[in-house]
Amino acid sequence: MFNKENKLEKFKDAETIIGPSIKVKGNFQGKGDIVIEGTIEGSVKTEASLYVGDEARVVANVEASDATIRGQLQGNIKSSGYLAIGENAKIVGDIQYKDISIEKGAIINGQLLYIDSSKNSKNKSSEEVES
């Protein structure tokens, strides 16, 4: 199970919060923590942490330091820090990660690529993964 240290909880005091009834279209870029509970189409990039809630629908490539994915995400994920994937997550897209944890029940349809900071990216496992 995830706990607070594993960052599956929503960040407090996030710089940006996209609420459940909001739809964002385009390329969203920020420096602080981003919480998504609504819909995003395009791309999302932050130097800090990203949280995608249970009810969120994201059709976008996302890039963040740490990331927590609990909802639906169609697009590629790049996390240079810690990536936590929750039990209800449905991800269609490739994932580049440094540290990862995946809860039982999560569905991932894509490649998992380990980011090795000492070498170039290395393919650790590929194709469909269902945990």
Add this chain to the structure above:
Amino acid sequence: MYVYIYDDYLNKSRYNKAINRMEIRLTDLNLNGKILRLSGIKNIKKAIENEIKLGAKTIVAVGNNQTVNKIIGAILSADLYADFQKQTLLGIIPIGDDNSIANSFGIKNEETACNIILARRIEKIDLGIANNHYFLNNAKIPSQETVLKISNYEIQTQKKGEIKIINLLSDKDEKKDTLKSSPHDGLLDIVIKNSKRDISFINTKKLLIESKHKLLIDSVVEIDTPVEIGVIKNAISVIVGKERIFI
């Protein structure tokens, strides 16, 4: 030198008591100065320019949000705005209703306002600008059928609610939704509240609003959309109270 600018509506007899209390308090504190009445001024911009030329150190808006906005608009469009920024402060004495701006600065009534002017606690404050209208607190518009365009993305919602573009927090309830809002950061805080649990929060330097609704500025002026909104950092030095509601 102090210059007090009284709004038109203060001519009504129901404000006499408050005006008397204020004038007595100002005399007690040795803060007397020149009094200008908006009802007797044809061109407020020229009148303010003249006072800055004469060396006004503090211009005090006596009235409500609308008074403050009129005076700020005149100051910013004045040819001597650079001189105002260097040498002049803005004070506020709230009288009557619609005084959220004074409330933001911790100024509760005319008597505390006089004490605050004497204490001269100064803060540089950003100003919002919506088309050619300035605002200190916020601009509001219904969220349904409103689109916000911000640099590379756009935001919309089909739910009924309210979009608030905040420069300066106006009350403590608002503070709960926007803990990080600051009038010194050169950013506008956009809060979209469609229900208690459905709140979005984004900050930006500028945005474009397209809507079928009108935008309400500082609860007093309504303007048609589309509206371009921006922020001017540290536009004005204001005398504020200890109990101001921002950091």
